[in-house]
Each structure stands twice: as C-alpha cells, then as structure tokens.
Amino acid sequence: MSQSSTQPKVFVARQIFPEGLDRLQQFAQVDYNDHALALAPAALMERLKSADGALVTGSERIDAKALEFAKQLKVVSNIAVGFNNFDVQALTKKGILATNTPEVLTDTTADMGFMLLMAAARRLSESERWLRDGHWKNWSLGGMLGVDIHHSTIGIMGMGRIGQAIAKRALAFGMEVIYYNRSRLSPEIEQACQATYVSKEELLQRADHVMLVMPYVPENHHLIGTKELAMMKPTATLINIARGGIVDENALALALKNQMIFAAGLDVFEGEPDVNPRLLEVPNIVLAPHIGSATKKTRLAMMHLAIDNLIAGLKNQRPPNLINPDVWKMS
Ligand code: GLV
Secondary structure, three states, X not given: OOOXXXXXXXXXXXXXXXXXXXXXXXXXXXXXXXXXXXXXXXXXXXXXXXXXXXXXXXXXOEOOOOOOOOOOOOEEEEOOOOOOOEOHHHHHHOOOEEEOOOOOOHHHHHHHHXXXXXXXXXXXXXXXXXXXXXXXXXXXXXXXXXXXXXXOEEEEEOOOXXXXXXXXXXXXXXXXXXXXXXXXXXHHHHHHHOEEEOOHHHHHHHOOEEXXXXXXXXXXXOOEOHHHHHXXXXXXXXXXXXXXXXXXXXXXXXXXXXXXXXXXXXXXXOOOOOOOHHHHHOOOEEEOOOOOOOOHHHHHHHHHHHHHXXXXXXXXXXXXXXXXXXXXXXO
16 A cells, blocks of 8 residues: 555554554554564654654663653554553553553463573573583582572562463462552462462561562562572572563572572563672572563564554554553543
C-alpha cells in the first residue's frame, strides 16, 4: 500500500521483527530506527517531534524532556511489561496514552526465574566455567556442592502474574511458598498458589530462595541492600528477574564474596547493559543479559501486542493494555 500524508506517523525506536514492520507500514508512515542500539536522549526527542504514535522498548526513557516537542503524539506503546522507563505522570499530563505488554510473557519469564534459581543453587555457571577451564580430573564426593531446590522454601517478592506463575512451578518441586506483596492476594489466588503471605522481614529470614519479581517503583529502589542481605540465610539464593535498581549491587557483590548468602542469579542490572564490575568478580553468581522473555514465540507476541495497542490508540479506540486510563477518560 502506498504511504499517504493522511496516514498517521509512527516512530519505531528499535529494530523489530519484519512482520511487525509490515503491519505498521500497512497503516502508517513509519520512521524506523533500524538498529539494535537505543537512541541517545536528544535523538529520541527529535524523532518524537513529528510522531503520532511511538513503539518503544524498556530502554527508551519517555519522560517530560523526551516529550517536550512531541506536540502530536497520541500513544506510546512499550514492548515490555515493566514500564519504569515511562514517566506516566508526564505522559498523562500531555494526554498521551501509554501501554505495555502484560500476560504474553508471563510463563516464559517465570521459566527464566526458575532457571536462574536452579542454576544459582546448583552452581551451574561456576561448574561449567571450571569444566571448560580444564579443571575436571575426577568425580569427587564433595565437589561443586550446591543447595537443594526441591522441598525448600521459596520467598516470592512481588506476587503479580509472573510471581504466581513461579509459585505454581515451585509447587511442582514440593516447595513451600511464602510471599510478600504491596497488597495481600485474594484467598482464591492464595489457595491456587498455596502461598502464605508474610512480612518482608519474615520472608527474608525464612526463605531458602528469594525471588524478586516486583515492579520497579521509587519505593523499591535498593529494596535489597546490606541490611536485607544480612537477614537472609547463609545458604540462601537471591534471584532478580524484575529490575536491576531493586538490588544494591555493591552490597550484593560483597555479600556473595563474604558468603553472607550462598549464590545469586540476575537477569537485570542497575546500569544495564553495563554490569557492575564487582559482580563479575564473584564466582557464586549467574548472570544473564535481560533475556527473561527472550523466546521467539514470546518476543513476537510482545511485539504484536504492542502494535495492537499502538494501532488501537491511533484509531481512537481504547488500547487493550492501557497504563494511564485517566487519559482515556479525559478524551
Ligand atoms: C522485560 O523486562 C519486560 O518488562 O517486559
């Protein structure tokens, strides 16, 4: 279809799958940043100037500054469930619809959390490095001893969709599930997950494995620091699949080095893609480059959902995953 000036203008901030680009080009004039790298803030601001809609990822910071000259922007669609890269207040103030991609990534991300938990508890990365480095000469009774996952206690902090999916996986391993959340879940959900609500302190003290899955809101910044790590068991693991800023990475590196906790598994980092060099120095940690939702099926589903949201907003329809319903009420 030929592009016409009556079509909306859509800015795509990062490389997407070709089928997504095809969909958008059927409907809009597309300004495509065909790169895997995030744009610098000034370039992002420039490209948002003439856009009616924008498709972005968790790496683009959409705040008042980025939106300063975005006079015709109606909808910003995030290809991510987390939206801490959005200043929702600034978007709402400007009457811009903001959307995300929940649900389609729940099970894939829960799998990732469980994989990191198993890899950290059973020292998988450390063992593989050791093997590749040619150290494996004999099987030994006391070699590479880890801690058990089955029949242990998992403490899930942040019991939304992904937290609940992790709880269900944990039940299959005979684990006891305790959780902490901003608000307590309904008895039906607690029952389905066989999960017991506890305080943050009790969770840290009782859990054999602590799993972080909560949203990164300001009150969760460095929620896990020296004090919290000191409350955990020396045999415990800490897994973070939420956002890097939830954990004080310097404190974590020190706790791992001093064996204050047994091991950690991280998929997210405070300064990602930069990784705190102190984390790279400790052996008892499994590191992944933010791949929680990274299967082809799930990433495609996220992209399509984000495009559905974007197109709905541009067609003056309520996007299925609207983050700021106040904007809809105002329109
Ligand atoms: C990934 O981290 C996401 O929020 O979708």
